[in-house]
Amino acid sequence: MNEPAINTCYEWINHLPEAALLVDAGRDLIMATNSAMGRLIGTDRQSVIGTPCTHLFSDQRPNLIAFTEETLFRSHGWSRDFVIKHRDGHSLELEISSSRVGEAESQNVLFLIRDRGQLRTLRERHDANHYHRGGLLEWRRVEELFKDMERENQLILHAVGEGIYGVNAEGRTTFANPAAERMLGWRIDELMGRVIHRVVHHSHEDGSLFPLKECPIYQAFRDASSKRIGEDWFWRKDGTGFPVEYTSTPIIDNGHPIGAVVVFKDISARREAEGELQKALEEVENLKHRLEMENAYLQEELRAEYHFHELVGQSEAIKGIARRIGLVAPTDANVLITGESGTGKELIARAIHQASDRRDRPMIRVNCAAIPKDLFESEFFGHTKGAFTGAMSDRTGRFELADGGTLFLDEVGEIPLELQGKLLRVLQDQQFERVGENRTREVNVRVIAATNRDLKTEVRNKEFREDLYFRLNVFPIESVPLRQRAEDIPLLAQEFLNRTCRKFNRPPLQLRNRDVEALTSYSWPGNVRELENLIERQVITADQQLDFDLLSHDGDTTFETETTTTPVRHYSSDLLTDEQLRKLERDNLMQALEITEGRVFGDDGAASLLGLKPTTLTSRLKKLKIDARAFRGGDGQPST
């Protein structure tokens, strides 16, 4: 055999990546091998070439022969049964792949030999590398996830309008969002690590200290429960404060609270709106109260059966008064109406109010002669509950009631001197205080005063304040007594006649010439009121005819008027008081019921007898508390 020829021919074997042996199985001869094989068994390859193959596998010769024959037969083979000795003596377990090389008759076999121990190590390293690389990727993915979450959290923290900050278990700030920074005026880095309670929550709204241990934010993580506070106070860096609502939520880790997150909101706008609402509600309450008072007042007026009527008269005196009313009405000037009782002073005041821009608000009348001295102030300005004994509730005074309207001070000369100063102040400044209250209230009231007293003389006698007199007397109007305008008497008398007939459902009555004569020749000390009363009484008592003869035949007192020298008789002995008048009406109705034995309706009923509508009679009986049934059955006695 030619050794070098073998080597040169099989040089390719040296380039194989694994240990290899080219064996001539027929001759049991190693024809070629490579350096990898040399490294595997710890020798150089040249020393192996040309040696019998069975020497290398000396302990496994039969196996080798069987394996080689199998390879030659099947052209390839694979086995993990072989063991080979390293030069240093240790055994190497092998994995061998084999293949026949050359023509079909060739006995050459190529063995590719691997160290199974090394293969294991390689595989483990490979697996480790694989897991390691996989683990790294997983870790990167988790990291990205956290980064995304963090980014989202940051976006949320930046986007929300509410202030948000976190505190650790020591109460030190761990984070804060820009809204918190904006609201508190502190930069985030200034807040970080500081006990935030001492920075923004140290005092209550009134400035009193807010101890840390009482702070609900810290309580939230002390007792591990959320706290929601509807109203509290936070302080800014510049020392100003603002109202807040907030929620403090504990952060729990492994069952232990480790801090809290606080979400807060500036509620200044809400508080302002609530304040406005409160004010509006109070205003509504005041208006309601005022309306109730006005209503009560108007009801009172209605009960007093007062109805506003036009000023009747054609005399120069009345025309002059009407002109002055027209002049002063559109202004806000105070008016003082003077004149005898019953001449129509209140009627003039109402006419001014009706002709003024204030007509849509009420004219409030105060009869100063009817107010007890002690109650003047309360009556004018109102009082608060408990201001004095008997002040059971708040009360609106007449000035407040007349706000926007007119206040008519009848009998103004009766106001006690002590109160005149206070009245002057309201007239000057339109300001006053309720009794028992410090708050100053403002009103817009036009005052019309009336008196039948000679205020000028009273000013001279120091019984009436001069400054108040001038303040009231800005625009004087004098109400002329009836005796000085006798030409108005027929007009007035006919007007009252019509009114009374309507009131008592009587057929209309006309004045005759002799009635007019009788009326105009009388002096009317009680003025228009006296005339009004006389006509009313006549309508009630007269059967079909009026009778004013008594005016010329009756009475023994005469007096001279300022304008006429004609002696006139006084009518005082025949005058009826209001009460007498009512009794008269009551007796009259009861008499009608007696005659008709309690029948109200029908042709033979009391209504027909009296010339009244049955419904009118019924309501009148009700008003006078007369029970018609009591007149039935013959006893004739009323139940009331």
Ligand SMILES: Nc1ncnc2c1ncn2[C@@H]1O[C@H](COP(=O)(O)OP(=O)(O)OP(=O)(O)O)[C@@H](O)[C@H]1O
């Ligand atoms: N010119 C008039 N035309 C129609 N009615 C009149 C006139 N003057 C007075 N009266 C009527 O006479 C009555 C008394 O008038 P009024 O109460 O205004 O008088 P007064 O001067 O205010 O009385 P007092 O000083 O007693 O308060 C009222 O019923 C009123 O309607």
